[in-house]
Amino acid sequence: MSAINTVAPPKQATEKKSVYIETFGCQMNKSDSEHMLGLLDDIGYSQIDDKNDADLMILNTCAIRENAEDKVFSYLGAWKKIKDRRPGTMIAVGGCVAQDEGTSLQRRVPYVDIVFGTHNLHRLPDLVLKARATKESVCEVFQELPEDLPEIPVIRQSAISAWVSIIYGCDYNCTYCIVPFVRGREKSREMDVIAKEIEGLGLGGYKEVTLLGQNVTAYGHDLDPKVHLGHLIERIGKIDQIKRIRFLTGHPRDLNPEIIDAVKNTESACEYFHLPIQSGDNRTLRRMARGYTVDFYKRCIDQIRTKMPNAAISTDIIVGFPGETEQEFMNSINLIEELQFDAANTAAYSPRPHTPAADWEGQLSQEEKFERLRFMNSVVTDVAHKINKRYIGRREQILVEGRSDRHPERFMGRTGTNKIVNFEGQESMIGQLVDVEITTANPWALRGKLPE
Numbered sequence: 335m336s337a338i339n340t341v342a343p344p345k346q347a348t349e350k351k352s353v354y355i356e357t358f359g360c361q362m363n364k365s366d367s368e369h370m371l372g373l374l375d376d377i378g379y380s381q382i383d384d385k386n387d388a389d390l391m392i393l394n395t396c397a398i399r400e401n402a403e404d405k406v407f408s409y410l411g412a413w414k415k416i417k418d419r420r421p422g423t424m425i426a427v428g429g430c431v432a433q434d435e436g437t438s439l440q441r442r443v444p445y446v447d448i449v450f451g452t453h454n455l456h457r458l459p460d461l462v463l464k465a466r467a468t469k470e471s472v473c474e475v476f477q478e479l480p481e482d483l484p485e486i487p488v489i490r491q492s493a494i495s496a497w498v499s500i501i502y503g504c505d506y507n508c509t510y511c512i513v514p515f516v517r518g519r520e521k522s523r524e525m526d527v528i529a530k531e532i533e534g535l536g537l538g539g540y541k542e543v544t545l546l547g548q549n550v551t552a553y554g555h556d557l558d559p560k561v562h563l564g565h566l567i568e569r570i571g572k573i574d575q576i577k578r579i580r581f582l583t584g585h586p587r588d589l590n591p592e593i594i595d596a597v598k599n600t601e602s603a604c605e606y607f608h609l610p611i612q613s614g615d616n617r618t619l620r621r622m623a624r625g626y627t628v629d630f631y632k633r634c635i636d637q638i639r640t641k642m643p644n645a646a647i648s649t650d651i652i653v654g655f656p657g658e659t660e661q662e663f664m665n666s667i668n669l670i671e672e673l674q675f676d677a678a679n680t681a682a683y684s685p686r687p688h689t690p691a692a693d694w695e696g697q698l699s700q701e702e703k704f705e706r707l708r709f710m711n712s713v714v715t716d717v718a719h720k721i722n723k724r725y726i727g728r729r730e731q732i733l734v735e736g737r738s739d740r741h742p743e744r745f746m747g748r749t750g751t752n753k754i755v756n757f758e759g760q761e762s763m764i765g766q767l768v769d770v771e772i773t774t775a776n777p778w779a780l781r782g783k784l785p786e
């Protein structure tokens with residue numbers, strides 16, 4: 335392990351360089367990429383959209399499932415061709431695959447110039463300068479985050495909505511999950527530091543923040559004095575310019591009633607909870623080491639809906655966990671229908687290195703897993719469609735994020751409950767809270783119009 339409190343490298347802004355970044359995986363990775371861009375800006379690298387012209391290409395990787403990992407190697411294969419055409423171009427690999435594989439990744443793809451992990455983002459400028467100077471590949475991966483979390487510069491991709499990490503890592507050990515191995519143990523940022531960052535965002539014109547972490551519901555248990563996510567939400571709720579507070583992602587066991595109350599009582603906190611259940615079957619939940627039963631989870635949802643009847647709830651579910659029977663799978667299906675999730679990220683179980691379940695007997699075939707996944711997706715879609723149709727005729731306040739990707743003549747915003755709404759509006763509405771009347775609904779989005 336290298337020294338951690340390295341002084342920032344001298345600015346070498348005289349030589350302008352370009353960087354292209356490709357990000358796989360979750361919001362945490364997207365947020366990390368924004369920090370990488372901030373760090374690299376300090377040494378003269380500006381972001382460009384065409385990798386063919388880039389002096390530095392960065393792949394920020396995800397290890398959560400095998401197919402995400404496979405994608406890394408196919409991308410790197412294609413990037414090698416760019417590097418062959420344009421000698422001098424550098425390739426850096428960061429994120430969870432780099433954290434996990436370190437030097438073995440460096441050996442496997444020797445044309446990669448820099449391999450860096452999830453715990454040493456702040457070292458990226460040094461590593462780039464070193465690889466540039468020595469023309470040799472560098473690999474640096476820390477086992478843990480630095481004791482004193484460095485404040486890292488950031489270049490955000492949106493001017494309206496900002497991701498703000500509040501806690502890193504995860505202390506659970508779900509038997510399928512690689513995250514604790516690549517993101518380490520829970521470590522919360524100080525509340526004052528977070529609040530100061532968000533006050534700055536408010537002054538800079540941001541309207542929405544999403545508090546990020548692998549387990550935001552555990553926020554603050556490791557701080558002195560101890561605080562919880564509810565305290566942080568209340569504190570951010572006092573920042574006038576921030577009109578919306580969201581948080582992602584949590585664990586049902588840590589969602590205490592105070593957090594739910596804070597969301598209810600804080601005007602700017604969105605009535606939207608993403609609460610991964612993973613399975614609707616008790617035996618599977620036990621074997622996943624989730625630490626709760628289906629009934630416990632139902633009580634969580636009940637508490638939310640009793641306090642906030644209009645709250646939206648989404649979840650993550652895995653199908654085809656080793657040994658999952660047809661009946662146990664159907665228990666998940668029935669639970670989706672019973673609990674009426676607004677949305678669900680579904681995934682076929684994927685065996686991951688270091689995780690106990692990867693070595694268990696009773697692994698399902700790809701065909702079985704994908705058949706279950708297809709069926710589950712159709713149920714999730716039907717439920718979501720039914721819920722979305724209830725929005726028709728309602729007036730909803732949305733935060734307008736920009737033009738719609740697929741229909742650039744339309745604008746796109748979100749309700750507090752995280753429903754995407756497309757509508758015909760005006761450029762001046764971008765970044766504003768606007769009232770729209772919902773006219774139609776599909777499972778993934780709503781259409782609306784400006785009230786007459």
Ligand code: 5AD
Nearest residue numbers: 510511610650651681682683684686
């Ligand atoms: N296989 C499939 N899905 C997984 N997830 C985590 N690990 C695995 C795995 N090995 C899913 C969980 C988690 C989400 C981020 O990814 O549902 O909540």
Ligand code: SF4
Nearest residue numbers: 504506508511513548
């Ligand atoms: Fe993985 Fe479980 Fe931690 Fe979520 S709570 S990151 S699924 S170990």
